[in-house]
Amino acid sequence: MGGIRQEIRRMSQQGPRIFCLAMVDAVERVSPGFVRVALRGHGLAAYGEVMPADAVKVLLHPDGRADVDEPQWDDDGTPTWPAPARSPLPRALTVRSFNPARLRLELDAMVHDGGLLRTWLDAAKPGAVVGVMGVRRDFYPGDGVTEHLLLADSSALPAVATIVESLPPGLPATVFLAVDHEEDKALLPARPGVEVHWVAGGSPSGRDSALTRAVRELARPVSPGGRVQAWIAAEAGVVRSLRRWALAEHGVAVEDLHATAYWKAGLDGAARDAADLARYQKELAAGGDPFDPGLRERVELEA
Numbered sequence: 001m002g003g004i005r006q007e008i009r010r011m012s013q014q015g016p017r018i019f020c021l022a023m024v025d026a027v028e029r030v031s032p033g034f035v036r037v038a039l040r041g042h043g044l045a046a047y048g049e050v051m052p053a054d055a056v057k058v059l060l061h062p063d064g065r066a067d068v069d070e071p072q073w074d075d076d077g078t079p080t081w082p083a084p085a086r087s088p089l090p091r092a093l094t095v096r097s098f099n100p101a102r103l104r105l106e107l108d109a110m111v112h113d114g115g116l117l118r119t120w121l122d123a124a125k126p127g128a129v130v131g132v133m134g135v136r137r138d139f140y141p142g143d144g145v146t147e148h149l150l151l152a153d154s155s156a157l158p159a160v161a162t163i164v165e166s167l168p169p170g171l172p173a174t175v176f177l178a179v180d181h182e183e184d185k186a187l188l189p190a191r192p193g194v195e196v197h198w199v200a201g202g203s204p205s206g207r208d209s210a211l212t213r214a215v216r217e218l219a220r221p222v223s224p225g226g227r228v229q230a231w232i233a234a235e236a237g238v239v240r241s242l243r244r245w246a247l248a249e250h251g252v253a254v255e256d257l258h259a260t261a262y263w264k265a266g267l268d269g270a271a272r273d274a275a276d277l278a279r280y281q282k283e284l285a286a287g288g289d290p291f292d293p294g295l296r297e298r299v300e301l302e303a
Contacts, residue, residue, distance in 0.1 A: 003255030004229055005293045007140035012291040016048045016135055018056065021068070024128040025104060027121065032111075032181040033154055035121050036096060039105045039132065047098055047105070052166040053139035053159035053231075054095040056107065059088035059131025064119030067129045088131050091117045091269055092262075094158040095135070105132070108158035108187075115268060139163050139231060142256055146226040148173035149252070151215055151242050153203035154180045155262040156233035157187055163231065164191050174219065178204055178211040178234070203234070205265035207241035215242060222251045229256045236261035240301050258293060261300040276300060 020043020028036045037058075061068050068088045072080050081087040093107040112118050124130075138159065141148070148167065152160050152175075160175060167173055170193045178199040179185060185198060199214045211234065222228050230252045232242045243259040246252040264272050279299045288295045 003142040003253065004140050004231070004258045005255050007142065008137050008258060008293045009289075009291045011051065011137040011140065016046050018043060018046050018135060019133045020044065020046075020131070021129055022105070022132045024124050024126055024130065026126060027124050030108070031184045031187055033179075033184040034158065034187060035109045035111055037093070037107045037109060037121070037124065039107065039130065040103055041132070042103060044098070044103045044105050044132070045100070047100065047135065050095060050098045051137055051139060052162040053137075053233075054134075054162075055092050055136040055138060055159070056095060056105075056132055056134030057090035057092050057136075058107070059090055059133065060116055060120045062087070062089050062116070064116050065123060068131050089116060089270065090133070090273065091120075092136070094156075094162070096158055096162065110155050110157075117269070138233075138258065138260060139166075141167070142227075142229050144227055145229040145256065146172070146223065147228045149219070149228055149230045149246070149250075150175045150177075151211070151230065151232045151234070151246075152176070153178040153211060153234040153238065153262075154184060155203055155235075157184060159233060161188050164194055165189055167191060167194065169193065176211060176215050176219070178202065178209075178214075203263075204238055205235040206237045209235075209238045209241070211238055212241045212245070216245060216249075219250065227256065228252050230258070232257070232259040233262050236264040236301055243297075243301070259297055259301065 020041055022039040022041030025038040025040045030036045059068055093109050096106040096108045098105050150160050173194045175196045180202040197218055199211050201210050204211050230246045232239050239259050239261050246257055276299050279302055283295050
């Protein structure tokens with residue numbers, strides 16, 4: 001029976017591979033904590049099948065202005081920017097939907113105070129041009145799973161929403177979500193069989209967070225003969241704590257667990273990307289499999 005880790009590895013090997021420019025079609029504030037950005041572009045035709053919790057990286061001008069510079073394209077389709085100081089910077093966003101007929105991609109962005117993404121969101125208008133690359137696969141319902149456990153903070157709310165939407169009606173699932181704004185709760189769709197525990201106080205960090213305490217206190221034991229799949233996405237320290245709990249105390253098998261750090265306390269996006277890249281290159285130099293979710297966990301969750 002295939003688990004989530006095996007299936008994410010398989011899907012990552014198979015693609016799709018997107019690296020293109022796209023035009024902003026719309027920018028909409030869908031809640032106090034989130035903005036939905038719609039992009040259109042011929043290069044998005046490479047997307048193919050959308051999976052729950054998919055993410056792409058938008059490539060933004062380093063000063064946050066609305067348009068990214070036009071690159072030079074190598075023969076193999078790889079873009080290069082002639083002025084290194086003006087090379088765009090990536091920021092990961094969750095795919096909310098994709099219309100292949102219209103080549104229209106909707107992405108949900110969490111609104112932060114300050115930072116490159118916020119500067120760009122404030123400036124972006126229809127017609128602005130950004131780069132898009134990906135796709136990062138982050139979810140698959142493993143074969144034979146009888147229950148899903150989703151543990152996340154606000155940064156992963158859009159991804160959890162897509163996962164909940166994808167579950168068959170009546171399949172048991174328990175969601176623990178730490179939210180920053182009461183109104184953001186409306187972004188999570190209702191689904192038969194899905195039990196949601198909302199954790200107040202915003203997106204936490206560290207191992208003894210309100211989210212971790214709520215999960216420990218309220219998560220139901222695994223049903224006899226059941227098979228639980230756990231999906232964890234939050235701040236790195238929180239994810240480390242919840243991952244240990246799921247494996248050591250809740251009885252989740254490692255092949256049925258996917259843990260990913262959406263952010264790391266004390267580091268902005270640029271600093272975190274640089275640190276992750278250095279660790280990723282070290283893993284590859286040691287013979288690591290770039291498609292292995294376990295390698296990604298080690299890179300993202302290293303203290």
